[in-house]
Each structure stands twice: as structure tokens, then as C-alpha cells.
Amino acid sequence: MNVLDATAVLGAGIAAGGINAVVGSGSLITFPVLIALGYPPVVANVSNNVGLVPGSATGIFGYRKELDGQRGRLLRLGIASVLGSLLGGALLLGALRGAFDFIVPVLIIIALVLVVVQPRLNAWLAARRQKHHPHGGPWLWAGVFGAGVYGGYFGAAQGIVLIALLGIFLDDDLQRTVGTKNVLTGLVNASAAVLFVAVADVNWAVAGLIAAGSAVGGLLGASFGRRLPAPVLRGFIVVIGLVAVVKLLLG
Secondary structure: OOHHHHHHHHHHHHHHHHHHHHOOOOHHHHHHHHHHOOOOHHHHHHHHHHHHHHHHHHHHHHOOHHHOOOHHHHHHHHHHHHHHHHHHHHHHHOOOOOHHHHHHHHHHHHHHHHHHHHHHHHHHHHHHOOOOOOOOHHHHHHHHHHHHHHHHHOOOOHHHHHHHHHHHHOOOOHHHHHHHHHHHHHHHHHHHHHHHHHHOOOOHHHHHHHHHHHHHHHHHHHHHHOOOOHHHHHHHHHHHHHHHHHHHHHO
């Protein structure tokens, strides 16, 4: 790897860490950069996943105030994320590549629609709920598990899917939802990374550069995202999600 390539990977890591701390979809920056530099897709995917773990950690740290009082919720939903991630990583290593290619853009579009209509949908559901479940109930657990499967397999835009799910099933403000999302995506990335380190071919030079960049980006992204009012943050999520869909369809 020459200096220019290393700079490109480091810069992509910074951008990905920043976007992941607020929304998600950072892999849509780092993964194409690695492919463009000539790395095989599976090697690029697993090295990218390992490298983004420190960015998840700094993003969680940046949203630590929003995580106050969520310990029980995070423990419950975190189990779903870890189990889903391990299954998704196993599917990737088992060479199941084509199954998600078709449904991922559709999944992101549905998630974006849910993010936009979430305030009204929440109000409609609240008026019809007989009892509010502080952890979102079994349907949210199942949805988080499914997002974990996808996240362990590839991971781009899993944050958007999680924000949509959490926003619908939890009675909480958007910034706290983003904080919860950061913990769950962090668990997904970390679980898959453990699996990949154990049994896959990780390019440690690439993973190290992305790790350094994403750690810085996670702090910067959290500092930026926490200042955004809910309507602006919601709009930012939608814009990033639409870019992700276009990139996936054209890529």
C-alpha cells in the first residue's frame, strides 16, 4: 500500500466514522474505496468491519448522556444484535452473497419512509396501545435481530433500519434513539469482527487505517449530531439514506 492509497483509506475511515455516529451507512464510503484499490470483496468487507469497531466505540462515548437510564433496554436488545450479527457473519463466510443484494435497497427505502412518518405513526400507535413496553416488546426484539443479521453480513445502512424500528416501538426522543442505535450497531460490528478475526482473512493494514480514521470520525460525528434539532436530524437521515440507495443501485 502506497502513501496515496493509505491516505484514501484513512480519509474514508474518518468520513465513515462520522456518518455512522449520526446515521449509519459509513460502509458505503469505505467499502467502495477498498474495492477501487483492488482488494477482494470479502477481504474488503471483513477488514472494513474490523476497522469500524473503534468508530462505534467513540460514537457511543459521544452519545453517553443520551444513554442514561437505558441499561435494561440495551441489555435486552443487545442480545438480539449479537445473535443476529453472528448469524449474518456466518452467512457471509458461507458465501451467501446474492440474497441480500436485491432486498437491501428495498429495506432502506422502507426504513426511510418509516423515519419520515414515525412521529405520526408513533402517535397513532400510542393511542391504540393498551400498555407501553419500555423495551419495545417482542416485535422490536425480532426486528433488531433481523437488522443484526444484515449488519453482520454487510452492515451498510443498518443504522437507518434501526432508527426506524426504535422510533416506532419506543416512546423516546430521536437523539436518545440515535444513542441506542450506536450501541446496537457497535455490538453488531464487534461481534462480527470477533468472528472474522477468528476465521477470516483480515488485512490488518487496511483495518488499522480505518480504525484510526473511524475513531476520530466517531467523536466528530457525535459532537455534530447531538446539536441537531429532531426535524433537521430526521432530514439528514433521509438524505444519507437516499444517497445510500442510489449508490447501492448504481454500484
